[in-house]
Amino acid sequence: MLPKRLNILLGPTGVGKTAMGIEYAKRMGCPILSCDSRQIYREMVIGTSAPTLEEQQEVTHYFVGSHSIHDHFTAGLYEIEVLALLKELFRTYDEVLMVGGSGLYIDAVCYGIDNFPPSDLELREHLSKRLKNEGIESLRFELKILDPKSYDSIDIRNNQRVLRALEVSIQTGRPFSSFKSNRHKERPFEVIKEGLIRERSSLYARIDARVDRMMEMGLVQEAARLLPYRTLPTLKTVGYSELFDYFEGKYTMDEAVVLIKRNSRRYAKRQYAYWRRDGTILWKEIR
Numbered sequence: 001m002l003p004k005r006l007n008i009l010l011g012p013t014g015v016g017k018t019a020m021g022i023e024y025a026k027r028m029g030c031p032i033l034s035c036d037s038r039q040i041y042r043e044m045v046i047g048t049s050a051p052t053l054e055e056q057q058e059v060t061h062y063f064v065g066s067h068s069i070h071d072h073f074t075a076g077l078y079e080i081e082v083l084a085l086l087k088e089l090f091r092t093y094d095e096v097l098m099v100g101g102s103g104l105y106i107d108a109v110c111y112g113i114d115n116f117p118p119s120d121l122e123l124r125e126h127l128s129k130r131l132k133n134e135g136i137e138s139l140r141f142e143l144k145i146l147d148p149k150s151y152d153s154i155d156i157r158n159n160q161r162v163l164r165a166l167e168v169s170i171q172t173g174r175p176f177s178s179f180k181s182n183r184h185k186e187r188p189f190e191v192i193k194e195g196l197i198r199e200r201s202s203l204y205a206r207i208d209a210r211v212d213r214m215m216e217m218g219l220v221q222e223a224a225r226l227l228p229y230r231t232l233p234t235l236k237t238v239g240y241s242e243l244f245d246y247f248e249g250k251y252t253m254d255e256a257v258v259l260i261k262r263n264s265r266r267y268a269k270r271q272y273a274y275w276r277r278d279g280t281i282l283w284k285e286i287r
Contacts, residue, residue, distance in 0.1 A: 004189040006034070006086065010275065011196035012268035013101055014207040016286060018051055020196065021099035022059050030093045031060035033082060035100025035109070035220070038237055040078075041069045043226060046219045047239035049210060069226070069234045071120065079108035081258060090189065092135040103274040106193075112185030119164075120171045127163050128171075139166055147175035160233055176232045187222075195281040197272075202287070214239065215257060223247075238263045 007028070009021050025032050034040065038048040042065035050064055062085060067073055083097075089096050100106065107113070131139060136159050143162055144151040146169040154161045166175035198206070222241035226235055230244045239260050246256040275281055 002094070004086075004090040004093075005232050006098060006187075006189050006191050007095055008097075008098045008106060008110075008191065008193045009196065010035075010103075010106060010193060011101060012203065012271040013049075013102075013208050013264055014268060015196045015198055015203060016206070017099050017101065017196060020286070022051075022055055024060040025097045028095055028097060030096050031062060031089065032061040033096060033098040035078075035098050035102055035105050036063075037075075037078075037102040037105055038234070039064050039100075040067050040073065041065070041234060042067070044070050044222075044234075044237070044240070046214050046274055047237065049166065049214070069229060069232055072121075074119075074232075075102075075104045075108040075280070076113045076117060078105050079113055080110050086189065101271055103271065110187070110191050110193075117168060117172055117179075120167065123162070123167055123171055124233075127167055128233075131159060131163060132231075135214065137161060137257060139163060142166060143169065143176075146170070147177055149177040151175065159253045160236060163233075191280075193281045194279070195275060195283045197283050197285050198287070199285075203268060204265050207268060208261045211239075211261045211264060212278070217269070219243070220253075238267055 007024070009017055009024060011017050021032055034051070036048065036050075038044055039050040040063050041048075044050070045065070051061055055061075056064065063078075063082075086096060098106070098109070104113075109144075127139065139159075139162050140151070140156055143156075143166045147165060150165045150169075154165060156162055168174075168176040168179065219239060220243060223240050224247065226240060226246055227244060229235060230240075235241070240254045242251070242259045242263065245251050246253060251259065
């Protein structure tokens with residue numbers, strides 16, 4: 001019997017994964033599992049360019065608007081929920097399609113994620129307040145003392161990565177890096193990854209145009225509804241963070257839009273950098 005197969009269509013923000021994923025899923029006759037760490041939240045629709053209701057009617061989508069921003073959700077929980085769903089779906093389908101751009105979530109499904117302790121919400125809140133009052137440099141300095149290995153290996157420009165590594169180190173009395181086994185878990189299915197790539201100027205033009213569409217669709221109003229919850233880690237996301245600063249008078253609207261476009265382009269660049277180390281991805285250039 002041939003093994004079941006999980007096909008993964010990945011790529012940076014704005015490259016065109018949603019449309020191509022629907023095309024692939026129709027051809028394969030299977031549903032889509034979204035692998036986007038923000039599209040999973042039902043309150044974040046416009047700013048994440050989540051598949052529209054019409055697109056979801058064309059092909060069944062899982063993990064789109066399935067959780068709330070108030071839910072505690074991690075890549076580890078995503079791994080657990082996806083594996084349980086795949087077990088059910090593979091009773092009906094020989095292959096299933098996953099579409100998304102969240103590299104850590106994709107890796108969690110393909111290889112497993114190390115068993116870190118659950119978040120200490122009180123400690124997380126304390127560190128978040130420190131981040132706001134003292135700035136990221138203070139937390140980086142403490143992480144460098146408690147866990148120099150993590151300090152040297154993680155993206156210290158990513159505030160949430162620094163905060164999480166420091167949280168675990170303080171909570172457990174063990175370095176965050178000591179929880180990483182780097183051992184891949186066995187999966188009872190085959191994995192095929194295809195990555196979409198565009199010429200940089202074309203991708204950046206698409207990102208800029210997409211931000212303009214988001215603004216026309218009501219991104220400002222969506223962000224305004226979420227303003228009371230802006231301290232949630234989930235909402236420290238491109239498109240929302242800049243508008244929260246606009247509401248506080250830090251930027252004009254035009255400046256906020258320019259920043260959303262710039263930060264979206266930078267995010268796309270970081271996504272490509274993350275996948276560059278993965279030699280199993282078959283890259284497909286699209287125009």
